[in-house]
Amino acid sequence: MTAHSAVAAEHTPAPAPIAWDEARSRVHAAGLAAAPDAVELALPLTDGHTLAAPLTTRTALPAFPTSSVDGWAVRGAGPWRPVGRVLAGGTPAPLTEDGTAVEIATGAMVPDGAAAVLRVEESSRTPDGRISGTPRLQPEWRTPGEEAAAGEELLPAGTPVDPGVIGLAASCGHDLLRVRPAPRAALLVFGDELLTSGPPGAGRVRDALGPAVPAWLRRYGVRVDPQNVIGPVEDTLDAHVGALRRALAEVDLVCTTGGTMHGPVDHLHPALRQLDAEYVVNTVAVRPGFPMLLARVRGADGRPRFVAGLPGNPQSAIVALVSLVAPLVAGLQGRPEPTLPRVTLAEPVPGRGDYTHLALVRVDPRDGTARPLRHVGSAMLRGLARADGFAVIPPGTNGDAGSRVLLAPLPLAAGERP
Ligand SMILES: Nc1nc2c(c(=O)[nH]1)N[C@H]1C(S)=C(S)[C@@H](COP(=O)(O)OP(=O)(O)OC[C@H]3O[C@@H](n4cnc5c(N)ncnc54)[C@H](O)[C@@H]3O)O[C@H]1N2
Numbered sequence: 001m002t003a004h005s006a007v008a009a010e011h012t013p014a015p016a017p018i019a020w021d022e023a024r025s026r027v028h029a030a031g032l033a034a035a036p037d038a039v040e041l042a043l044p045l046t047d048g049h050t051l052a053a054p055l056t057t058r059t060a061l062p063a064f065p066t067s068s069v070d071g072w073a074v075r076g077a078g079p080w081r082p083v084g085r086v087l088a089g090g091t092p093a094p095l096t097e098d099g100t101a102v103e104i105a106t107g108a109m110v111p112d113g114a115a116a117v118l119r120v121e122e123s124s125r126t127p128d129g130r131i132s133g134t135p136r137l138q139p140e141w142r143t144p145g146e147e148a149a150a151g152e153e154l155l156p157a158g159t160p161v162d163p164g165v166i167g168l169a170a171s172c173g174h175d176l177l178r179v180r181p182a183p184r185a186a187l188l189v190f191g192d193e194l195l196t197s198g199p200p201g202a203g204r205v206r207d208a209l210g211p212a213v214p215a216w217l218r219r220y221g222v223r224v225d226p227q228n229v230i231g232p233v234e235d236t237l238d239a240h241v242g243a244l245r246r247a248l249a250e251v252d253l254v255c256t257t258g259g260t261m262h263g264p265v266d267h268l269h270p271a272l273r274q275l276d277a278e279y280v281v282n283t284v285a286v287r288p289g290f291p292m293l294l295a296r297v298r299g300a301d302g303r304p305r306f307v308a309g310l311p312g313n314p315q316s317a318i319v320a321l322v323s324l325v326a327p328l329v330a331g332l333q334g335r336p337e338p339t340l341p342r343v344t345l346a347e348p349v350p351g352r353g354d355y356t357h358l359a360l361v362r363v364d365p366r367d368g369t370a371r372p373l374r375h376v377g378s379a380m381l382r383g384l385a386r387a388d389g390f391a392v393i394p395p396g397t398n399g400d401a402g403s404r405v406l407l408a409p410l411p412l413a414a415g416e417r418p
């Protein structure tokens with residue numbers, strides 16, 4: 001069987017789950033192979049996108065000798081006769097005569113012929129109006145190229161564009177950047193039992209994923225327009241196929257919640273078969289969340305689109321986001337597979353036999369220790385709402401207190417877990 005099997009016939013048992021890390025590499029590679037074409041955007045609009053080409057500087061940095069202090073640019077031995085002034089933005093005439101000085105502002109171009117810049121507070125006037133003082137030994141200006149040579153590569157393709165990158169690109173002369181645009185996603189919520197307002201009861205639960213998953217996706221740099229959050233989709237095969245088709249016409253990635261198993265109203269697998277989808281990953285050896293899947297569908301334009309099937313149990317759905325959607329999105333953005341940081345377990349976390357165990361933890365930023373949380377059943381969200389991410393306990397192991405394990409982080413923004 002090939003790595004990407006066609007969607008199996010109805011009621012065919014799912015294939016053996018694949019290892020969690022293998023699943024991540026596989027979806028990342030599938031995303032990379034399907035990354036949308038690069039576009040050129042005005043610099044202020046590039047935030048959150050990804051460099052499609054290396055960032056090189058258009059000039060040396062700095063581009064000219066730049067005074068780093070307010071003072072006097074001097075030539076020869078003092079005291080010096082003032083012969084003019086240069087402000088930031090100006091181009092000074094050269095200093096041609098020993099014993100002369102120009103007044104210079106921080107950021108101004110140092111004139112040719114200047115031997116030193118004397119700080120204003122370290123200078124004084126002689127009775128005849130000349131400038132005296134002793135320039136410091138180290139130069140008081142920045143020499144061209146000390147930060148970068150003209151044409152030097154500063155950042156590789158695949159770098160996420162953030163305000164630091166935008167500022168650097170502006171400083172070295174860019175007006176436009178070639179970037180991979182943020183992928184677009186839709187969310188389809190499956191489950192007739194779901195309420196979209198008010199308290200749960202009488203056999204019905206509140207839809208906890210429709211309101212939350214788009215916000216998690218946005219934190220991965222994915223664009224989710226409000227009209228592409230749809231549900232609950234009626235629990236019929238036709239309604240599932242129709243909703244998937246419409247969403248796949250709009251976006252790169254359709255996330256679905258629920259219906260990943262083979263219960264009486266679990267229509268995801270049969271719907272994928274009707275769409276001629278092929279699985280990239282179909283069930284993963286991870287707890288919770290093992291029924292997660294990623295399937296690929298050829299779009300009308302020939303470009304692949306993806307369906308990420310997130311299991312219905314709410315915590316399991318987020319496990320699937322962190323496990324599969326994060327590396328897929330990195331691939332679609334032309335970024336490397338996310339590397340996971342390590343944390344030290346403050347308390348033991350049991351393993352889950354042949355499965356990888358993703359255990360909700362809170363990380364202490366002071367020492368990098370991770371403490372398992374309570375209320376972490378796959379149907380619960382109480383632990384998740386306080387967690388920083390999931391400690392990764394590999395198959396066949398237990399997480400002993402004091403051991404170093406990988407952390408699959410939630411995509412939280414700075415300050416969201418004070
Ligand atoms: N015979 C078996 N049944 C189940 C197994 C199994 O191995 N054998 N595994 C269980 C596990 S584990 C999971 S996870 C779920 C996955 O099922 P589905 O993806 O098909 O999800 P549903 O059946 O639609 O829902 C499961 C559960 O989650 C609730 N749910 C669904 N969507 C939402 C939502 N948007 N907000 C809040 N809660 C939601 C739903 O009401 C169910 O309680 O399968 C198990 N069954």
Ligand code: MOO
Nearest residue numbers: 288289290316378
């Ligand atoms: O694996 Mo289920 O996804 O435990 O809740």
